[in-house]
Amino acid sequence: MKIFIDTANLDKIKEVNSWGILDGVTTNPSLVAKENTDFRTLVGEICKLVDGPISAEVMSTKAADMVAEARELAKINRNVVIKVPMTEEGLKATKTLANEDIPVNMTLIFxxxxxxxxxxxxxxxxxxxVGRLDDIGQDGMKLISxxxxxxxxxxxxxxxIVASVRDPIHVVEAAQLGAHIATIPYDVLKKMFNHPLTDNGIKKFQDDWAKVPKKP
Structure with missing residues (x-):
């Protein structure tokens, strides 16, 4: 399963990319707004960091405007994927963009x-x-299945792309179901490699190693 990070923060992207496990990035208007940076410039900087699909969302509501916006975003970098909302107009735009070989990530699927x-x-x-479905008492992972x-x-x-991931369990369940990708917030990614038994094991090894006689 491919792992994307769901953020527009360059420092977080750099850190996770340094782990050697990052395949792509997803952004959305809410995430971009937190960065207080020009949108196109920010997308271009992300594309320099990660050689994989980078999702950037259109904000228009009419198909023709979505397509025009998408064409401009696609010029930023070959890896840009256009996020389009699940609406009738979004479907029309997606068909047009697909015919032009501009990849679309259709978002807000429920x-x-x-x-x-x-x-x-x-x-x-x-x-x-999945997380937003869980929030209203539905089973998000059932939808993935x-x-x-x-x-x-x-x-x-x-x-x-399994989105709105709330915890590592979502990621594991997505992988068990054969989902192609999970896009994961930074905080959840950090939780994925942390475990108290790992920490305890490292400490024990270090304590025991300190007891091993060393040549002067």
């Missing part, structure tokens, strides 16, 4: 039916938001 429509329209990625089953039945090139 049902298997939406994911199917996105795949039919030519979306390169679909982003189901449904989408994976549908995509496995047909010859779609669409990949599933």
């Amino acid at each position: 049902s298997a039916a939406q994911a199917l429509l996105a795949a039919k329209a030519g979306a390169r990625y679909v982003s189901p938001f 449904e989408i994976m089953n549908i995509l496995d039945n047909y010859d779609f090139d669409t990949e599933v």
Whole structure:
């Protein structure tokens, strides 16, 4: 499973990229707003850091405007993926962009039916938001299972990006279901490699090593 980081913060991207496990980056308007930096400049800087898909979201609501916006974003770097919301206008824009070989990440997916429509329209990625479904008492990972089953039945090139990840359990369950990608916040990524037994084991090894006789 590929791992993306869900942030627009350059320092966090640099750190996680240094671990050697990062395959891409997703951003959204809320994440970009936190950085107080020109959007296009920020996307360009992210593309310099990570050689993988970098999702940048359009803000228009009409298909023609989404397409025009997407074409400009695509000029920033070959790795830019256009995030388009799951709406009727978004589907129209996705079809046009797919025909122009501009990859689309259709976002704000909350049902298997939406994911199917996105795949039919030519979306390169679909982003189901599991955490937001959990927040309203639904089973976000059940949706991932449904989408994976549908995509496995047909010859779609669409990949599933498990989004709105709240904890490492979401990541593990996504991997067990065969999801192609999880896009993970920085804080959750940090939790993934931390475990008290690992820390205790390291301390014990260091304490024991200190007792080993050393040549003068």
